Amino acid sequence: MKFINYLETISGISIYGLSSLLLFGFIFLAMLVWTFRADKTMIEEIRNIPLD
Amino acid sequence: MQVEQFYYDNKTVKRFAYAVLFWSIVGMLAGLWASISLFYPGINLGLPATTFGRMRPVHTNAVIFAFVGNGIFMGVYYSLQRLCKTRMFSDTLSRLHFWGWQLIIVAGAITLWAGKTSGKEYAELEWPLDIAIAVVWIIFGVNLFGTLIRRREKHIYVAIWFYIATWVTVAMLHIVNSIELPVSMWKSYSWYAGVQDALVQWWYGHNAVAFFLTTPYLGLMYYFLPKAANRPIYSYRLSIIHFWALIFIYIWAGPHHLLYTALPDWAQSLGVVFSIMLIAPSWGGMLNGLFTLRGAWDKVREEPVLKFLVVAITCYGMATFEGPMLSLKNVNAISHFTDWTIAHVHIGALGWNGFLTFGVLYWLIPRMWNTTLYSKKLAGTHFWIGTIGIVLYAVPLYWAGFTQSMMWKNFTEEGQLKFQFLETVTHIIPMYVTRSIGGTLYLIGAVIMVYNLRKTIKQGYFSANELAEAPPLSEITPIHSRQYWHRWIEKRPLQMLVFSLIAVAIGGMIEMIPTFLVKSNIPTISSVKPYTPLELHGRDIYVREGCYLCHSQMVRPFRDEVARYGEYSKAGEFVYDHPFQWGSKRTGPDLARVGGKYPDSWHYNHMLDPASMSPGSIMPNYNWLFDHEIDTNRTENMIRAMQRLGVPYPAGYATQANGDLTSQAAAIKASLKGDKIGVGSNKEILALIAYLQRLGKDIKAAPKEQTAMKDGQQIMGN
Numbered sequence: 001m002k003f004i005n006y007l008e009t010i011s012g013i014s015i016y017g018l019s020s021l022l023l024f025g026f027i028f029l030a031m032l033v034w035t036f037r038a039d040k041t042m043i044e045e046i047r048n049i050p051l052d
Numbered sequence: 053m054q055v056e057q058f059y060y061d062n063k064t065v066k067r068f069a070y071a072v073l074f075w076s077i078v079g080m081l082a083g084l085w086a087s088i089s090l091f092y093p094g095i096n097l098g099l100p101a102t103t104f105g106r107m108r109p110v111h112t113n114a115v116i117f118a119f120v121g122n123g124i125f126m127g128v129y130y131s132l133q134r135l136c137k138t139r140m141f142s143d144t145l146s147r148l149h150f151w152g153w154q155l156i157i158v159a160g161a162i163t164l165w166a167g168k169t170s171g172k173e174y175a176e177l178e179w180p181l182d183i184a185i186a187v188v189w190i191i192f193g194v195n196l197f198g199t200l201i202r203r204r205e206k207h208i209y210v211a212i213w214f215y216i217a218t219w220v221t222v223a224m225l226h227i228v229n230s231i232e233l234p235v236s237m238w239k240s241y242s243w244y245a246g247v248q249d250a251l252v253q254w255w256y257g258h259n260a261v262a263f264f265l266t267t268p269y270l271g272l273m274y275y276f277l278p279k280a281a282n283r284p285i286y287s288y289r290l291s292i293i294h295f296w297a298l299i300f301i302y303i304w305a306g307p308h309h310l311l312y313t314a315l316p317d318w319a320q321s322l323g324v325v326f327s328i329m330l331i332a333p334s335w336g337g338m339l340n341g342l343f344t345l346r347g348a349w350d351k352v353r354e355e356p357v358l359k360f361l362v363v364a365i366t367c368y369g370m371a372t373f374e375g376p377m378l379s380l381k382n383v384n385a386i387s388h389f390t391d392w393t394i395a396h397v398h399i400g401a402l403g404w405n406g407f408l409t410f411g412v413l414y415w416l417i418p419r420m421w422n423t424t425l426y427s428k429k430l431a432g433t434h435f436w437i438g439t440i441g442i443v444l445y446a447v448p449l450y451w452a453g454f455t456q457s458m459m460w461k462n463f464t465e466e467g468q469l470k471f472q473f474l475e476t477v478t479h480i481i482p483m484y485v486t487r488s489i490g491g492t493l494y495l496i497g498a499v500i501m502v503y504n505l506r507k508t509i510k511q512g513y514f515s516a517n518e519l520a521e522a523p524p525l526s527e528i529t530p531i532h533s534r535q536y537w538h539r540w541i542e543k544r545p546l547q548m549l550v551f552s553l554i555a556v557a558i559g560g561m562i563e564m565i566p567t568f569l570v571k572s573n574i575p576t577i578s579s580v581k582p583y584t585p586l587e588l589h590g591r592d593i594y595v596r597e598g599c600y601l602c603h604s605q606m607v608r609p610f611r612d613e614v615a616r617y618g619e620y621s622k623a624g625e626f627v628y629d630h631p632f633q634w635g636s637k638r639t640g641p642d643l644a645r646v647g648g649k650y651p652d653s654w655h656y657n658h659m660l661d662p663a664s665m666s667p668g669s670i671m672p673n674y675n676w677l678f679d680h681e682i683d684t685n686r687t688e689n690m691i692r693a694m695q696r697l698g699v700p701y702p703a704g705y706a707t708q709a710n711g712d713l714t715s716q717a718a719a720i721k722a723s724l725k726g727d728k729i730g731v732g733s734n735k736e737i738l739a740l741i742a743y744l745q746r747l748g749k750d751i752k753a754a755p756k757e758q759t760a761m762k763d764g765q766q767i768m769g770n
Contacts, residue, residue: 021325024329027555028296028300031292031297032293034292042207044288046288047284049135049205050131050135050209050211050275050284050285051282
């Protein structure tokens, strides 16, 4: 019985891990930028919706 | 502007609330029953339906899909109407949703008790019910989005985002994980095999926790906590970051359930990294909840609703701190397969989901019945009994899990394993007893709640349709100084749906595609052969009885496991396993290499009375396997189904399969006779023995097989 690690046969496997981290990083940063630049009165307005 | 009058539908909320109360008691009773059978197996009364292997899925499904599921719908149907300032889109769909869901629950419980299971944890229901779940889920979706489109409030509050993400992700998870090939009305085989099946299953399993037990409940927290505390959420900005970070990261974390298994290493690492990152958004959410109460802690002392919510959010924080820790490989090496995991999930289930549901019920019911809570004192009693129950439940299991793992890994100075597996089980039985006491207390608390709420309902009057008024959604919206893309999304529910789907689908795809590509590349281990027809029947019995709930089939590459069970498991060994049966808990020993370890007669006696072969064993007797006949009418279909799934039986083998089945059964019968055991020639026990004797043997038998391969033996494997 010979068991070859089949992952060696997928080329460029590391790209999957790397691209996922980059994708997450990009979306997260975009999110942060938006949140901190968002209009304060609007945020207050939405924040109070449940209590209307 | 003209103000419009309309009515909120409270009747659907009431129905779901009653369902929550009913199923909470049923689900907890099933859990208590299952927990008692771990120290007193005789509680099954000799019936197949009440053994641990069938009670446990009934318990988990009842708690997740019946108790929490109805809790989600109760909270969503109440809050969504108010956050959108409109009635639910369609009363008919609400009714169909409610009754459809309850029907699935009842059918689910009956079929699980009857042993109809697909053998994948938390996705055990068979294919007709999988289809029914998809249909009801779509009904819920149409109702949800219809309501959003008709709303009178221009902004979509963050709670609704969580509802949208829940809907779309659960739909995706359920459909992908349930792809299976029906063999008969109540039996199907998973489309995926072995490693791939494991990856899909735990991608589903982990995200069922994320998107069924967490995101919808965070939505409820963001609505009901401000309501109960009568103050807005601490930071709305934080809630936005919480949402996007959480759904984006959660979807990747599934492989942490498969550390040290035969799953590719890079997928394991990816799961670990994202699991660690999960701490940030989870704690962001927890702190946002707790900070909402700043300056209002005096109210928490007075108000039972807030007490329940505070403990729920704290438990959420504890569980989401512990989760990432458990995904560290060195911690997981200790915790996995032990009761530690059970303790961890119950902090989530009893603390986070349970207490949040109770808080919402105590808040909601007096309001819908236009009265006040019948007794705050009783609610306080419930709170304390419940809290003590959680502690008494979890602490012994943490202890048991850690102790057992340490015992498994203990070697003598001579380099021998210090403890037999059974010794590590009997050692922790007192912990099991204490856990059941904790569970009983928690259940008593819930019964007190049912009584208290019943009294509340009796003293009030119910408003089925609650009058409300709001101006219609104006086309001219006030323009704020800065408008950005997020503002654009948050006004558009359907776009929001698409973006959430993209966020979660990317995670799923990147995680799974490489492992699926593997299928074409995998150099299968040459000596690993498909199961014989008799073994396939045995495997079906193994799945039916829920053996995988106590026995793993996955030897991890640790010194102690290799010493105890044999060579560690390889990915190529599972290529014909539809579904995979790696398991997630070792209440009994691993069975990956049990084949050939004991004679047939040992298995025969062991299944008849486990304690006769292993004194002190807590495994129940499986008497019915000695009466029931193997259903040979199914054999042909089974083989054909496996062939369609890619298992390489020779063409036309389906018609000859029963011949091979009979001769293999006769061989086992003869071997039993050699040990003076008489058995009917077609009993289920023969199939189960055949399956167990095959497990893990293929790679052991490799060299011998190369020399002695004959026609027909190819199928038998060895």
